[in-house]
Amino acid sequence: xxxxxxxxxxxxxxxxxxxxxxxxxxxxxxxxxxxxxxxxxxxxxxxxxxxxxxxxxxxxxxxxxxxxxxxxxxxxxxxxxxxxxxxxxxxxxxxxxx
Amino acid sequence: xxxxxxxxxxxxxxxxxxxxxxxxxxxxxxxxxxxxxxxxxxxxxxxxxxxxxxxxxxxxxxxxxxxxxxxxxxxxxxxxxxxxxxxxxxxxxxxxxxxxxxxxxxxxxxxxxxxxxxxxxxxxxxxxxxxxxxxxxxxxxxxxxxxxxxxxxxxxxxxxxxxxxxxxxxxxxxxxxxxxxxxxxxxxxxxxxxxxxxxxxxxxxxxxxxxxxxxxxxxxxxxxxxxxxxxxxxxxxxxxxxxxxxxxxxxxxxxxxxxxxxxxxxxxxxxxxxxxxxxxxxxxxxxxxxxxxxxxxxxxxxxxxxxxxxxxxxxxxxxxxxxxxxxxxxxxxxxxxxxxxxxxxxxxxxxxxxxxxxxxxxxxxxxxxxxxxxxxxxxxxxxxxxxxxxxxxxxxxxxxxxxxxxxxxxxxxxxxx
Numbered sequence: 001x002x003x004x005x006x007x008x009x010x011x012x013x014x015x016x017x018x019x020x021x022x023x024x025x026x027x028x029x030x031x032x033x034x035x036x037x038x039x040x041x042x043x044x045x046x047x048x049x050x051x052x053x054x055x056x057x058x059x060x061x062x063x064x065x066x067x068x069x070x071x072x073x074x075x076x077x078x079x080x081x082x083x084x085x086x087x088x089x090x091x092x093x094x095x096x097x098x
Numbered sequence: 099x100x101x102x103x104x105x106x107x108x109x110x111x112x113x114x115x116x117x118x119x120x121x122x123x124x125x126x127x128x129x130x131x132x133x134x135x136x137x138x139x140x141x142x143x144x145x146x147x148x149x150x151x152x153x154x155x156x157x158x159x160x161x162x163x164x165x166x167x168x169x170x171x172x173x174x175x176x177x178x179x180x181x182x183x184x185x186x187x188x189x190x191x192x193x194x195x196x197x198x199x200x201x202x203x204x205x206x207x208x209x210x211x212x213x214x215x216x217x218x219x220x221x222x223x224x225x226x227x228x229x230x231x232x233x234x235x236x237x238x239x240x241x242x243x244x245x246x247x248x249x250x251x252x253x254x255x256x257x258x259x260x261x262x263x264x265x266x267x268x269x270x271x272x273x274x275x276x277x278x279x280x281x282x283x284x285x286x287x288x289x290x291x292x293x294x295x296x297x298x299x300x301x302x303x304x305x306x307x308x309x310x311x312x313x314x315x316x317x318x319x320x321x322x323x324x325x326x327x328x329x330x331x332x333x334x335x336x337x338x339x340x341x342x343x344x345x346x347x348x349x350x351x352x353x354x355x356x357x358x359x360x361x362x363x364x365x366x367x368x369x370x371x372x373x374x375x376x377x378x379x380x381x382x383x384x385x386x387x388x389x390x391x392x393x394x395x396x397x398x399x400x401x402x403x404x405x406x407x408x409x410x411x412x413x414x415x416x417x418x419x420x421x422x423x424x425x426x427x428x429x430x431x432x433x434x435x436x437x438x439x440x441x442x443x444x445x446x447x448x449x450x451x452x453x454x455x456x457x458x459x460x461x462x463x464x465x466x467x468x469x470x471x472x473x474x475x476x477x478x479x480x481x482x483x484x485x486x487x488x489x490x491x492x493x494x495x496x497x498x499x500x501x502x503x504x505x506x507x508x509x510x511x512x513x514x515x
Contacts, residue, residue, distance in 0.1 A: 019400045036500045044499045046350075048354050071400070074404060
């Protein structure tokens with residue numbers, strides 16, 4: 001079980017959280033102008049990296065707020081948590097918190 | 099390769115079984131092949147076998163990063179069934195189920211296919227309606243599936259607890275009698291042995307590190323840890339690592355990889371006559387011929403390649419198992435492990451062409467690919483050999499995520515995903 005750090009509540013067990021998929025998948029600014037291929041990219045295509053993954057989590061059984069996490073998908077090591085709206089941090093170990 | 103027969107078994111029995119030799123030989127890659135298969139699991143090896151057998155394409159190599167069947171082929175819970183809801187899925191899995199029935203004879207290798215029946219439990223009114231909908235849909239397309247009352251389910255599987263004081267009482271079950279299990283390792287070994295006997299090179303410890311493409315964009319070969327190998331046709335069958343492999347060809351896939359867990363108990367005498375699945379409470383259980391209870395758990399909620407999942411996922415499954423089968427509450431579990439499953443948005447596989455000419459993909463089997471192994475290899479071999487999909491896998495194109503013609507097994511609540 002992961003130990004996730006909610007930016008608002010601190011470290012809590014994974015069962016308090018709900019996973020929300022890849023982070024930073026921006027909703028198209030002009031949906032009407034989108035081609036089928038671009039819609040497909042937005043709706044279905046995911047980076048699915050073997051390495052550092054930026055993902056959304058919701059503290060469902062806590063403050064219920066959304067936040068982002070950088071996690072290594074090979075080791076499941078969590079690099080850091082950050083608030084929605086903040087840019088994706090540099091994943092190098094110097095920026096690591098836990 | 100020496101064929102297994104009564105005569106050869108008798109001869110070896112008098113020879114202390116010293117004359118069998120290895121089942122396939124270790125190959126070093128040639129500089130060029132007619133076709134390459136990336137991924138030496140069941141699906142990849144089956145593809146190579148049918149390429150050689152049905153299409154006469156014997157100049158084939160199977161490239162495996164680790165060892166044969168060391169990925170999801172050796173990590174699944176070996177359940178075989180074809181009672182899927184959608185017509186396209188039914189056709190694909192039924193194609194495979196029919197091939198399972200004669201696979202041991204076909205390969206001259208005992209894959210221990212055991213049609214002991216797969217029973218899926220209903221625990222709510224919604225489950226009952228959903229399973230009955232599956233039964234009617236299956237029967238319309240000629241796939242056997244029948245409804246059992248709780249008492250009939252108990253008669254078919256005596257260990258089942260059907261008392262009404264369960265948290266989620268059993269309200270009935272759907273039974274596919276032709277469903278069952280097979281020995282997963284034997285499937286990989288049997289296909290490897292039979293393919294190698296026809297001239298296919300089986301190359302282990304050979305990781306694909308890149309794709310070389312011509313001026314027209316078409317595939318010219320792959321870069322590997324054992325050097326460049328030229329081939330005009332490449333089939334990628336890399337399961338949980340498909341996104342990683344295909345990124346090297348510049349493709350982004352509609353896939354996410356999750357750890358799916360399974361565990362086995364200590365071996366005991368035969369106590370469990372069939373396969374029981376309950377999607378509502380997340381319990382999948384059967385007994386292997388060795389005597390171990392083989393238990394499937396769920397996936398973790400997050401993307402991971404770690405091949406291990408959270409213990410709370412297995413705990414959840416074991417709680418459900420103990421409630422449905424109270425006599426197992428004191429069984430000791432021997433091992434648990436995880437496999438990385440590649441899940442598509444509509445929970446149906448992708449088998450077909452990619453935007454790169456000469457590059458084909460077979461992936462997205464999610465939590466249930468083992469059962470499809472023979473059929474998947476058969477139609478994928480057709481796709482690679484002819485350049486066009488077989489009618490059975492035509493609906494499972496990568497393009498369906500652009501056209502919107504999804505094959506939605508995700509919304510069908512009684513499907514194990």
